[in-house]
Amino acid sequence: MIGHGFMGAAHSQAWRVAPRFFDLPLQPEPTLLVGRDAGRTAAAAAKWGWAETATDWREAVAREDIDVIDIVTPGASHAEIAIAALQAGKHVLCEKPLANTADEARAMAEAAAVARTSSGARAMVGFTYRRLPATTHARNLVAAGAVGDVRQVRAVYLQDWLVDADAPLTWRLQQEQAGSGVLGDLAAHAVDLAQYITGLRLSEVSGTLETLVPTRPIPADSPAAATDDADGKAHGGGLGGTAGGSEERGPVTVDDVALFTGRFDTGVLGSFEASRMATGRKNALRVEISGTRGALSFDLEDLNFLDFYDYTAPADRQGFTRIMVTEPAHPYMEAWWPAGHSLGYEHGFVHQAKDFVEAVAAGTDPSPSFADGLQVQEVLDAVSRSAGKSSVWTPVA
């Protein structure tokens, strides 16, 4: 695994837990953890159960006994690592967004296509929110026709950790590291989830990007906050925190609010918002699908529930049904606890690890593929371009 910030903790937990709860065809072995700072990497490896460490990702790619490269670094380094790994015949799991630019993402998708035929290596991008029981169930319901034809989509991802104008300038707020702000970090999830659940693809967008707080304090005494090595803690990762009394401020070079309208390939309209300024909303990734026969509504803050409206039910019994998706009948739940026992955020990563291992073992393409990741990147790219042209409708790719 390359990188060991917040995402590294989530992935480590997933690799360790997945084989306990699911009968996997192959057993993942946490072999080598790579980080730039030797000491910090060693500490993280001990904490998260990795056998060895290294400070150069090329070492992982070069080792014969390593089959899978899991990339959890910031987006700026994804392309280089993933392409090298694929060329070395490694299976690759790469965190989202696939890359910081559509060009990089395109090169990665091409490398994945080449690898698949040359070495059989598989590549997957980590849109983990697809893999919650509620979201997978939502997709299944749409696929089964439970909402009829999709008529409208509403998708938002609202957080509030930048409401405080003195929240520190972490790497996530710097364009060179993060590529973009809420667009790549939050809107990417909203776009992927909306497309995944509906089975539709966005073909054009009209959007606006905004940076509400233009400067923030530089976290002088904790430089790690500005790097991919973060702090080896699950709760780190450049989210929140304090600036440690620093008075020097630097420019925020990414967006903190993104608003856009999208048109899917069938002509359906969707509205999207991503914000780190939505006071009181902690992790509100919400998707609502309006269809000719029903509707679905999901909120990540209530991830054990899915609201379903059946427009074909008797008129006096219609309403949103709050399905607690913790029954054996719901996706992934057979492996977990008895009915009514909640899952949490990290379970999506466990399911991702399971699905990835199963696809690799079966020699099939994992989903979402790098091509899927590229397409999301192209949507975000189109939003940026539209935002630069007075929000004029702009085709995707």
Next chain:
Amino acid sequence: MIGHGFMGAAHSQAWRVAPRFFDLPLQPEPTLLVGRDAGRTAAAAAKWGWAETATDWREAVAREDIDVIDIVTPGASHAEIAIAALQAGKHVLCEKPLANTADEARAMAEAAAVARTSSGARAMVGFTYRRLPATTHARNLVAAGAVGDVRQVRAVYLQDWLVDADAPLTWRLQQEQAGSGVLGDLAAHAVDLAQYITGLRLSEVSGTLETLVPTRPIPADSPAAATDDADGKAHGGGLGGTAGGSEERGPVTVDDVALFTGRFDTGVLGSFEASRMATGRKNALRVEISGTRGALSFDLEDLNFLDFYDYTAPADRQGFTRIMVTEPAHPYMEAWWPAGHSLGYEHGFVHQAKDFVEAVAAGTDPSPSFADGLQVQEVLDAVSRSAGKSSVWTPVA
């Protein structure tokens, strides 16, 4: 009162109830009800308690014993009636949207300005959702600084009575009568409410309008559905219903979905949606305000509640507080039932009647004025223009 459809019922109820629960400085007398069909008008007058009827609104304007003209007809006729009434020195309460075009609205606002100085007549536009305890309380909280500086606004008005592609082609779906679709009917409320609560004004917009179902059955056997006289029933008004077996279809000439982004005069961004295609949402006028010190969230489907987030509270006690706005401490509630006893939709109209009468008696300007109504109309007009130009940002007026 001119017109007697769904809105006529709501206004009649308001005129009768307001003086019972509030100590008004003047007593409204339901004198004359005007409708185009004499028989239907007489039936409505008997039902809603109006003393006399007429078939020409000019009669109402001409009568000396009538001080107030209440206009509840579709938007196409607002300008002519309101201007004549104002010129005759009558106080005017006019349903929203003020008019079907910004030009008409401008003429009405000018007539109101002239009347105010010439005859002292007052004019008010009926954005009744301002006058619920929750929305008035929201405005008061913003004005008191409870959310700090407004950073973002989200406003939607979602209904689903057009989800059925065979819902009939009522007057509300015909441009000549209704002016526009969800834009004038629903987005007008969202815009007014967002501006009212925040105290900000939209200065530019980027928007999209859409008609998802282009033709609908003509309600052959109930022509009233296509007129302003509707059916004298509270639940009518061109909303919902069935086409009565008709097979002939006519074109829907108004939008059924409107999506737009707006920028307020302070630079703050807002997102807006109005839809009659939001499956499962019956009357979801929702406004959320994100501010530097807090947030507010309102949903008309839960109109006795207002959610308030205090970002200055101790970190471990923060959350959205679900305020049940039915205490004597909340706006208008002193006049109603004991704590915890809910109000309904129609109470907004009662409060509107009260506020209008008080303003007239005091010789002060009622709010929202025709100028306010014009400004909303200009926002909607700018959305239409933006939608016609690939959603490019378009200034208001």
Next chain:
Amino acid sequence: MIGHGFMGAAHSQAWRVAPRFFDLPLQPEPTLLVGRDAGRTAAAAAKWGWAETATDWREAVAREDIDVIDIVTPGASHAEIAIAALQAGKHVLCEKPLANTADEARAMAEAAAVARTSSGARAMVGFTYRRLPATTHARNLVAAGAVGDVRQVRAVYLQDWLVDADAPLTWRLQQEQAGSGVLGDLAAHAVDLAQYITGLRLSEVSGTLETLVPTRPIPADSPAAATDDADGKAHGGGLGGTAGGSEERGPVTVDDVALFTGRFDTGVLGSFEASRMATGRKNALRVEISGTRGALSFDLEDLNFLDFYDYTAPADRQGFTRIMVTEPAHPYMEAWWPAGHSLGYEHGFVHQAKDFVEAVAAGTDPSPSFADGLQVQEVLDAVSRSAGKSSVWTPVA
């Protein structure tokens, strides 16, 4: 109408509004308002639209032109007035609880039975919460088998207006006036509603009564608070308020918390609580029915909704469906506003007036009858007796 406190306002509003929204077979005329204080009664009559006033209820009973006696006084006077009215051949609508004791209630039920055959006069007790769209719909669903056989019932009525130990000692806290505390005022509703929705009758109970705050300030300067004349305001009625600086305290002679378990005639168990000490709960009359095929859950604080669980639905789609009972398909709603437009507390009274008038006109028995009111009283009486005997199970009547 005899009495003009909070309930008087609600009933007056109902008599005036019902004939506007419903096509009634008979037109109610608000003729005579009776109160003990002539001045206060005259003020209330003017406010609520009653033609004449009197200070002795016997005058109302004696008048030939009066057909209906509506009793909204505290429970202590119900029996005397109602029996006299029934003997005079008047139809009687009497507020709940039917009486302060089971003996009085029994005499009233007998008088009603006699009157029905002798003069055709009808009698009804005002359990108005039966007449909300949600509760009537709940009963209809149970009757239609939608929840199968009832297995358990949970019913609570939670308020918090006595949390403040210095809330004043109004008439509702004095046994001579009110008969009991939460038992007659709140638990009566919970019992009636649970029985109404399930169609079952409680046959034995085990209960506990408690007075958490034994003394409260006497409202020296507003003696009206301790009488049935209250203040002619809708929000009065001996609920809440302040003691006006009084330092003298008197004993609270009624219960402020009641907890009991009940067994219905089919053997089904129910749990009940009534409290005026449930901090933060303003008007939470909640009933939940668990059945072999489904469940229902209602909360008066969200009175436009009914939650329904269909245990026969596909396993992956089960959940509580939040039915917004504002569609034409729901009880009483055909007469009101378009879909999705909320009703409030007072609408239950309007529906009660309608149902009463229709029953009188049709010469059928209105429901709930005095016999129904007596049965509720007997349940409450059994709770009191059980509470006096260490909560031992005690048969009803």
Next chain:
Amino acid sequence: MIGHGFMGAAHSQAWRVAPRFFDLPLQPEPTLLVGRDAGRTAAAAAKWGWAETATDWREAVAREDIDVIDIVTPGASHAEIAIAALQAGKHVLCEKPLANTADEARAMAEAAAVARTSSGARAMVGFTYRRLPATTHARNLVAAGAVGDVRQVRAVYLQDWLVDADAPLTWRLQQEQAGSGVLGDLAAHAVDLAQYITGLRLSEVSGTLETLVPTRPIPADSPAAATDDADGKAHGGGLGGTAGGSEERGPVTVDDVALFTGRFDTGVLGSFEASRMATGRKNALRVEISGTRGALSFDLEDLNFLDFYDYTAPADRQGFTRIMVTEPAHPYMEAWWPAGHSLGYEHGFVHQAKDFVEAVAAGTDPSPSFADGLQVQEVLDAVSRSAGKSSVWTPVA
């Protein structure tokens, strides 16, 4: 660890995860798993990561290299194992309920007291729901005076896995194995949680027990369902499932509904319900505390939230605040994910493992102790006795 059913999976996961997320003073080593069936135990050990297996718990107690005995068998065997382990100087973590009878529990508590002074061994009972961020935060708020003096407590634990009258007769429905039904399994949690949050102890109760479905199909082809070895799956444990076509029925010898009223040592009243017949409620452990200055409400189905009502807030801003307890400021959360990222059911077990290890390392008493477990058992015992005496109020112990 002794036993490897559903609870064994939860505890295994906890032992492995706790040291990754928390900096523990001692490192737990999953050494020996004990089960009656050698093959099934070996499979479970492999799955959950235990190094060795045995079929007799005495082997675990005898081994010198084992410091902690974790007991996750059904209640019938708790006392024998725990007492032997304590006498052997082992620290003991024992699942709830502490034992099937108060007598056994008393012997265990005494053994724990002796062991503490003789060998320093520590004993803890597994009321894991205390250790969720929401419940711990609730207790902290009460302790800090945020709700003032507790006035009332409402606690229910509602499930619905026995609604189907043909759900199989697992060990949880047999008195010899399970001791009791909902009383020991569900009410135990409600009692412990209510006492933990309030800091009060129940001193007398009045209760009713009921078995609504007296016979159920015997799961002929899966005898494991009736044993403590269950099936090594996380979702097993004698909850739910199907009877596999069996037609033979056996008697249910435990209660499936328990209703009781309790009086705490300060005189405060509490109402309690436990049910496996609450249609649509999957895992609704709910506790509501009403106090003189505020209120708290928790629901295990929404375990990342705690509702708090501040009765001292300005009157127009009061309401239940829905605190999402996923911030660093909330108990245990510093170790987990960034703000707004949900925990699930199993995290309570991780926190329990952490707290147990910390107490053992520090040589302090873990909480809840065996004495605490005994006291809960005594409450349940008093409920049983009261139920056998027509619900008469019965002192605890």
